[in-house]
Structures are given as C-alpha cells and as structure tokens.
Amino acid sequence: MTWYYDFMIIQPLKGTRDFYPKDMATRVWLFDHMRHSAKLFGYQETEGPYIEPFELYAVKSGEELVNEQTFHLHDRGGRKIALRPEITPTVSRMLAQKSKELQKPIRWFSIGPAWRYEQPQKGRGREFFQWEVNMFAANTPLADAEVLCVAASFLQSIGLTPNNIKLKINDRQLVEKRLTSLGVSSTHFGLVLKAIDRKEKIPASTFREMLHAAGLSDQQQQKLESLLSDKDLPDDAVWLRSVFDATKTLGFGNWIEYDPMIVRGLLYYTRTVFEAHDVKGEFRAIFGGGRFDNLVEALGGKENIDGVGFAIGDMVLTLLLEQNKKIPILPASPTKILVTVFDEKLVPKSIDLARQLREAGIPTELYPIATKLDKQLAYADKQGIPYAVILGPDEVKSDVVVVKDLLKRTQQKFLQRELVHSMESIAV
RNA sequence: GAGGCCGUAGCUCAAUGGCAGAGCACCAGAUUGUGGAUCUGGCGGUUGCGGGUUCAACUCCCGUCGGUCUCCCCA
DSSP states (O other), X not given: OHHHHHHHOOOOOTTOOOOOHHHHHHHHXXXXXXXXXXXXXXXEEOOOOSEEETHHHHTTSOHHHHHTTOOEEEOTTXXXXXXXXXXXXXXXXXXXXXTTTSOSSEEEEEEEEEEOOSOOBTTBOSEEEEEEEEEESOOXXXXXHHHHHHHHHHHHHTTOOTTTEEEEEEEHHHHHHHHHHTTOOGGGHHHHHHHHHHGGXXXXXXXXXXXXXXXXXXXXXXXXXXXXXXOSOOTTOXXXXXXXXXXXXXXXXXXXXXXXXXXXXXXXXXXXXXXXXXTTOOSSOSEEEEEESOHHHHTTOSSOOOEEEEEEEHHXXXXXXXXXXXXXXXXXXXXXXXXXXXXXXXXXXXXXXHHXXXXXXXXXXXXXXXXXXXXXXXXXXXXXXXXXXXXXHHHHHHTEEEEEETTTTEEEEEEGGGHHHHHHHHHO
C-alpha cells in the first residue's frame, strides 16, 4: 500500500497553501472583516481577471517584479499572459476603460489571489491574497485620511491595537522639498528615496554609499540623516497636518504617526505614502500604500485620475495575528444541529426532523449511519456542533425529542411539533 | 541566482555506528440509550531517494530531490 500511496500523492506546488476547513474558516473570518470595514466606509467591491496581458505589468510595476517574478504563459495565439502579481494594475485598467462614465469620487476595493515566482520564506509565498482599497478622483487630505482609517478600522476589528501595529506616514513632496533645499538635484530623487527606503535594513556605511552614488556630499548626507531622525512633524507639512487632523476626527488618530523614513520604493507615489509596521519590528511591512497621480493615464485612459490606496497581503498579517494570539478558534463546521439516528427503523423519523429544521433555515446535519449513539455524539463534539437531537424508541412513544446542548452538557425534552420553533430561537 | 538548517509513523519529535521508539491523532473495547477525562488494546515505517564506507548505517561520506529560513528583490 505504501508504495502506491507515495506514488499517488503529488506534492502541492512550492509556495502554495491548502486551506482545510479550519484554515478556510480563518481565511473567511479575515476576508469578512476586510469586506466589512471597506463597506462601512462605502467602498464598492470589484473583481477583475486573475490573468492579464503581460504588458499590463510592464507599464508600471518594477522591472524585477515583471521579468523575474511573474508567472507567465503563452496562449495558443502566441500572446504572453501573466498571472497577476498584484491587483493594482487590473483595478487601474478597469478604471481607465470606463473613466468617463464612472461617477466620481470612486471608492473601490477588491480581495483576491495574486502570484509571484520567488523563493518562499516567512510571510511570503508564491500564491497569496491581497486586499486592495482605493479612492479615486478625490485629491484631498481627507481622502488620504479616510483610506488610512479604513485600514485602521479593519485592524481594530480583528483585535489589533496601536500597541501592536502603527501606520507610519510621510509626504513625498515634503521629502522632495527637503532634498531640494539641501541642493539635491531632482534627477537624483529616485536614488535617494530608494536609499531612504532601505536604510533600516542595511548598514549605515551602505546607506552612505548609496547616498554618495546619488551625488550627495558628506555635508548633505549629514543634514539628511539629521532630518530623518527628527520624528516631529515639520511646521511646513501642511498636507500631512490636514491628514492627521482628519484621522483624529475620524476616530483613528492614535493609529497613525509621522515617520520621515517612510518613502516607499515604488516610483509612482506622488504625495502621501504610508506603511504599516508591527510595533516590535519583527516583520516586514504589513501593508503599504499612498497617493498617485497618473496611473490611469499611463494605461491609456482618456483622463488623468488621481487616487490613494493601499494593499494588504494576507501572509504577514496572519503571522502578526498568530503572534498576538488574535486568531479566533472557529468551528470548521457550519452545522448547528446534528440529528442522530437511533437505529435503522427510526432513520425516517430522523430524516423528517432534519428536513423540518432545514426548512426553518437552521444548518442541520443528519448522521448518515445508524451506529452507536456515543460515536455520533463524539462526532458532534469534535466537529464543534453545538446541539444534538436524539430520537429513540422512548421518545417516539411519547412524541418528544431530546435536545442535547453539547457545550453546557445539558439536555431537555421538547414535543416533536415544537422542536423547530424552540430551536429557531436557540440555534440561529 | 547565493547560502544556513532540516528530511524517521497521519502530525510533533527521540534514537549519534549495534533489535526503529514515544506523545498526539485515528480505530476498537472497558460502558448494548449519551460526547471533552481515565484505563486497555489495535492500526500505522523501504528512516525522502540513489550510491559509497563498514562485520553492522536513521546515524558517517558523496550525489540528488523536497521542506524551511536568510540574502538578493519587493508590496
């Protein structure tokens, strides 16, 4: 048997995950909270294809992401097709296609899988899920603040607090203004931002080398470093101050803090940028986002639509939740009532009870084998089914059923005709 | 693409050159109408795979495949 077994089980692909019922219950719990928070702020759910023309990603995504990390294939017409490595380009494309007719401002969100061909490691796989939230055509600090608050609202709803996780924000225009005042040429901004983005992960000497390569003198480097270590919001940060004020009024001010180190690696962010980090600093960024001016136009849209948004991956988030013991223990089974079967003769009686309960909308399972009661009850217990209905010869004689509460370890009798009514109030 | 660590029962792991084991899980019974405990028994292995060294290999060596973590890169 063993050789046969080994031969038959084909390993899942590297970096993919199986979701058994318990895992799936957790995933659904997580996604439900994402949906709920987005909808609470009026965001509408969208979904695009999981496969797209390869060129869609060449427009904006990083070079490495496109060429090295995209799963791609060729269709029979020779077209190069990519499994989406992120959701944003799909959303932008959908927006660009209908940008004229869509009523603005636009609040959209999307939850779905994405794929990247890379070495799996902690918090990173080849197949993962992203929750993406965007507001388009509202170029205001309030829009930025709202998007941040959708994220904070979600984090709060799954039991996290500002003690676990902080949303760190910055303004790229503020950074660029600083660099200009230091005498840094705008052609070097990209390299400098990249260096700042990496500063925490690299040795100080490497950081200085990167700045040097971007044309900064020793004096400019020192000034930049002192600016980066100043965590007080500068007086001239008018936009950021408005964002902060709005998040406070929206009720999530304590989740958000200014951090001059946050600049993001991607080029297309133009103003507010933010990242969420666990306070202990153990994990990579939980999510990131910011404001961009021109995504749609780059995709051939007829008009330039600005936007602000973020994307959260499920993997690092799950690690953080596990570490903080915030993942609830959820029953894998949706069943509220298990109807047991006493013996072959009474099977029809049990079937009838189960049918009545289902017609009342109560998720009901019927044990499909006439076996010993203890086995059936043990099954219900292990499945986390809260109630069991027992119908034996004694009950049939007096027209009653026994309803056992598996959690309280109690049981009581109901008249058969009253069972459904009684359970409706208890079990739903 | 580079490197570290690890592959032994369904799962977590022990056995460091000398009979391949434990806990958990699963099945059955103790209890012929009642589930989280307890006790008893049972099922379960080509020690990832291939080669080498040895009287003897889970153990040492080489190769290979797989997992995991880190670097690279990245939201």
